[in-house]
Amino acid sequence: MVTLTELILETFGLTKAFLGFTAVKDVNLQVRRGAIHALIGPNGAGKTTVFNLLTKFLPPSAGRIQFNGRDITRVKPADVARLGMVRSFQISAVFPHMSVRDNVRVALQRPLGTSFHFWRPAASLDALNPRAEELVEAVGLGAFIETPAVELAYGRKRALEIATTLALDPEMLLLDEPMAGLGQEDIGRISTLIRKAAESRTVLMVEHNLSVVADLSHTITVLTRGQILAQGSYAEVSANPEVREAYMGTGHA
Amino acid sequence: MKQLPFLIMLAALLVAPFVVYPLFLANALCLALFACAFNLLAGYSGLLSFGHSAFLGTAGYITAYTTKSWGYPPELAILLGVAASSLLGALFGFLAIRRQGLYFAMVTLALAQMVYFVCLQAPFTGGENGIQPVPRGHLFGVIDLSPNMTMYYFALGIFLIGYGIIYRTIHSPYGRVLKAISENEPRAVSLGYRVDQYKLLAFVLSAGLSGLAGSTKVLVYQLGSLADVSFGTSGEVLLMVLIGGLGTVMGPVIGAFIVATMVNYLAQYGSWVTVIQGVIFVVCVLIFRRGVAGEAMALARRWRLRAGAVAKP
Ligand SMILES: Nc1ncnc2c1ncn2[C@@H]1O[C@H](COP(=O)(O)OP(=O)(O)OP(=O)(O)O)[C@@H](O)[C@H]1O
Numbered sequence: 001m002v003t004l005t006e007l008i009l010e011t012f013g014l015t016k017a018f019l020g021f022t023a024v025k026d027v028n029l030q031v032r033r034g035a036i037h038a039l040i041g042p043n044g045a046g047k048t049t050v051f052n053l054l055t056k057f058l059p060p061s062a063g064r065i066q067f068n069g070r071d072i073t074r075v076k077p078a079d080v081a082r083l084g085m086v087r088s089f090q091i092s093a094v095f096p097h098m099s100v101r102d103n104v105r106v107a108l109q110r111p112l113g114t115s116f117h118f119w120r121p122a123a124s125l126d127a128l129n130p131r132a133e134e135l136v137e138a139v140g141l142g143a144f145i146e147t148p149a150v151e152l153a154y155g156r157k158r159a160l161e162i163a164t165t166l167a168l169d170p171e172m173l174l175l176d177e178p179m180a181g182l183g184q185e186d187i188g189r190i191s192t193l194i195r196k197a198a199e200s201r202t203v204l205m206v207e208h209n210l211s212v213v214a215d216l217s218h219t220i221t222v223l224t225r226g227q228i229l230a231q232g233s234y235a236e237v238s239a240n241p242e243v244r245e246a247y248m249g250t251g252h253a
Numbered sequence: 254m255k256q257l258p259f260l261i262m263l264a265a266l267l268v269a270p271f272v273v274y275p276l277f278l279a280n281a282l283c284l285a286l287f288a289c290a291f292n293l294l295a296g297y298s299g300l301l302s303f304g305h306s307a308f309l310g311t312a313g314y315i316t317a318y319t320t321k322s323w324g325y326p327p328e329l330a331i332l333l334g335v336a337a338s339s340l341l342g343a344l345f346g347f348l349a350i351r352r353q354g355l356y357f358a359m360v361t362l363a364l365a366q367m368v369y370f371v372c373l374q375a376p377f378t379g380g381e382n383g384i385q386p387v388p389r390g391h392l393f394g395v396i397d398l399s400p401n402m403t404m405y406y407f408a409l410g411i412f413l414i415g416y417g418i419i420y421r422t423i424h425s426p427y428g429r430v431l432k433a434i435s436e437n438e439p440r441a442v443s444l445g446y447r448v449d450q451y452k453l454l455a456f457v458l459s460a461g462l463s464g465l466a467g468s469t470k471v472l473v474y475q476l477g478s479l480a481d482v483s484f485g486t487s488g489e490v491l492l493m494v495l496i497g498g499l500g501t502v503m504g505p506v507i508g509a510f511i512v513a514t515m516v517n518y519l520a521q522y523g524s525w526v527t528v529i530q531g532v533i534f535v536v537c538v539l540i541f542r543r544g545v546a547g548e549a550m551a552l553a554r555r556w557r558l559r560a561g562a563v564a565k566p
């Protein structure tokens with residue numbers, strides 16, 4: 001039995017319509033605090049749109065979003081991040097022409113309160129270097145600290161993204177297909193990173209790789225055509241005949 | 254070593270008026286500051302404005318009017334020009350910043366056209382004739398700016414102040430956030446930055462510095478004119494920055510001197526200037542994308558790579 005205080009994120013009738021096409025329809029999502037929660041579903045099911053709604057990158061057509069007991073339906077996207085819910089993107093999102101260290105420092109510098117100080121030397125940010133280096137080491141990029149992000153291999157870009165996100169020390173992480181485009185070796189590394197990050201946080205993750213989902217997540221929500229089809233543990237969800245059919249229909253085993 | 258290009262530029266600017274006509278140089282310096290200010294927005298914030306002439310021209314008119322009609326000293330007249338263009342920048346920015354890409358550019362263009370229309374019609378601008386002759390006056394009541402040499406070094410001082418402010422801004426905590434926003438705006442938002450506020454500040458800084466250039470420019474040729482608020486000027490500053498190198502610190506200065514020289518020497522061909530500028534514009538956009546400074550830097554980097562064995566990530 002789930003009591004309300006255990007939920008960190010909850011949506012009520014969340015709906016998004018694009019010009020008459022309903023991409024997300026009446027979604028009631030409940031994410032428990034401290035869980036790794038996977039959101040799965042075939043291509044075009046509306047998973048990324050749900051992320052965009054949760055982080056306010058898109059305004060919902062209807063419905064409410066509650067985070068940490070607070071209604072965030074009308075909060076601005078930057079402020080969602082400040083409240084402790086930070087997202088990643090389906091396509092790797094780094095600052096390409098900044099070094100690995102500088103990427104992480106962008107996330108670290110905001111709490112200093114000097115981010116509007118155009119008269120202050122950038123060297124004043126050097127105090128952040130030890131913390132930045134620690135975060136970069138933790139994702140295994142220590143050797144690339146001076147490398148511009150654009151020159152990193154794809155798997156390393158994803159690792160950098162995680163380091164940057166963790167620099168904000170958010171209560172909740174939203175990861176949109178963190179494993180997409182990665183080789184087996186990278187998948188293992190990123191899995192470890194996510195599990196480690198989740199020790200003290202909640203993670204909501206969109207992922208197509210079902211072995212990763214089975215391996216990492218406590219709870220799974222299946223989305224098809226914008227609606228929740230099933231919810232539960234991996235065993236429960238994978239036993240559901242409707243889920244099997246939805247996945248077979250689009251070629252995902 | 255990193256400051257070497259700047260030191261070379263400074264040395265050249267210090268001796269240049271002994272070789273070249275000082276007023277031509279002073280005017281070019283104002284254009285250079287204008288281009289640097291434009292570049293702060295286009296190159297470092299990723300915001301393309303088609304209406305920057307409004308800031309250059311408005312500040313120019315304010316300075317011209319207050320010195321000529323009210324007898325204000327140059328420092329105060331310039332300060333008023335900068336204040337006016339900053340305010341105008343805040344207004345433009347407020348209206349344009351929520352728009353993306355081309356829409357942003359179109360809003361700035363539309364607003365600048367409105368400013369142009371006001372300047373054409375308002376009685377105090379002198380319409381087609383402009384305001385002339387603008388007295389240069391005495392700086393702080395002491396230094397007479399009428400000798401051309403003095404005027405040149407005054408313009409150089411103003412240019413260096415503006416250039417310094419831009420350099421500092423780019424290399425500040427704020428500059429880091431601006432760069433992050435221009436590189437990947439959604440990511441910057443997802444890290445908690447309210448990007449509109451950062452863009453607005455960039456717009457106001459750029460407008461204010463464009464005004465500084467415009468106010469000084471008016472004192473150089475002692476003329477406040479419609480040309481400075483016209484669309485052609487907004488296009489020309491884009492050309493300067495593209496030729497010199499978008500998003501490089503010194504590129505716009507080089508670009509401004511190239512364009513100023515071009516305009517000067519091609520003046521005899523009349524309206525062909527526009528055609529030639531157009532061709533150069535197209536060539537820059539198609540082949541010479543990084544501009545003079547950008548290409549030079551890329552060349553230097555390739556050189557260094559070849560010289561030393563560099564570890565590949
Ligand atoms: N801004 C938009 N305007 C119009 N339609 C959109 C928009 N964004 C998404 N859609 C549509 O909404 C549907 C859901 O898209 P979404 O990106 O959320 O799917 P997804 O589940 O993330 O798919 P994938 O697994 O391919 O990433 C798709 O049909 C898509 O075309």
Ligand SMILES: [Mg+2]
Nearest residue numbers: 047048049090
């Ligand atoms: Mg998606």
